[in-house]
Amino acid sequence: MTRTAVDDHVSAAVDATNATRIAVSTVIFTLRRLPGGDTPVVALPLVRRTRDPHEGQWSLPGGWLDVAEGLDAAASRTLAETTGLAPSYLEQLYAFGAVDRSPTRVVSIVYWALIRPEIASSGVGRSGADALENVQWFDAASLPRLAFDHNEIVEYALWRLRNKVGYSRIAHGLLADMFTLAELREVYESILGRRLDPANFRRQVENSGNLIPTELFRTGSHRPARLYRYNQDVELADRGPLDARD
Template sequence: MTRTSEPARVAVSTVIFSLRRTADDSAAAVVLPLVRRTRDPYDGRWALPGGWLDPAEGLEEAASRTLAETTGLSASYLEQLYAFGAVDRSPTRVVSIVYWALLRADEVDAQVAEHGAPENVEWFDVTELPPLAFDHRDIVHYALWRLRSKVGYSRIAHGLLADEFTLAELREVYESILRRRLDPANFRRQVESSGTLIPTEGFRTGSHRPARLYRYNRDVELAERGPLTARQ
């Protein structure tokens, strides 16, 4: 790629993860929305939702705005992932501040039903990505690594669950993220001893015996921000 001596521009992108049932309804897969580019460079390639940072707005505000403009989606929680600024990642010097978020499938469906879905947006299984523009494949892989590393010690899985859920539903989220089966008995012991779950008085009824509903202990943060506040 041709490099220039122009000052770097700042862009903001967002990786949105959700879960979608497989065709045979036997499992759930981690999916994300991509936007097909309509101009060079990489005209016709798929890319992460994003856009340029307006000098008058904050980073998280820009992430929310560009996500809505490109996909019609909004996320109540965004976490800053990383800054990507390799000199050869774009024909002109661009530094991308990347955020990531989780959306439940029903939230996605409700937002699409209300606002519609742009025709150049499509959801992909993270294990079956098409050729991506720029270094966006590396960004997705980094976001997946962050998701998998956080699921073991934070309540990050709550972003893919309803407010109340069964242990089987929680285990399915873990299995989808980690891409491996977990022993149900061991999983139950670990999560019940973690202090992150609170049993409710409700039960999920169906074809099997009733299953206890749980909720997350909201004293445990969705993700550890350290001393930073929500504004960045």
């Protein structure tokens, strides 16, 4: 392993066992309506690198794991530091550790997260992602060439998102607390990248036991549409025994 550029704090005294460093990065998805677009698309914030390697290229938000913090905490911290965002859902995705993925040996423990569109787009003063320099939202389906293996990481995260939306309540992480069936369907359509039959969709979600109809209706240019909420007795996404750890 060569100790070059990557950063300032590599000491010369470490032995080979310790020459591998751990980074934590997060793929954070939301839905965004692009100018002129019909349905929203899956979007994610990227951070422009300000030093080598890959200076000037876009990369996933992240940073080094601190020796005194847990992995989940490091994911939340580095995400907040780089983008100002706090997600509604955060889960460990995968550890990427190919030897040649960086000029020095770095294992990246990657999380994936969801954030509701109104939070992603409004931001909260200086803490909103849009307010920070060097942070920008991208359409997940048409990314530029990213730093390191980050294109590959996003591709895997998208695959996980598409899989998970099918058998869990994960769509809730992209919706307000109450929503119409059309809004819910739009989330599914954006993630899956295809249209769903409204009548079939309604039947499936109504049979799932996951949704509770409220007495409220969304009114506007169309006929009033009933608002639903998720059944809180059902987990957002079943992570099994690990849920109890946090």
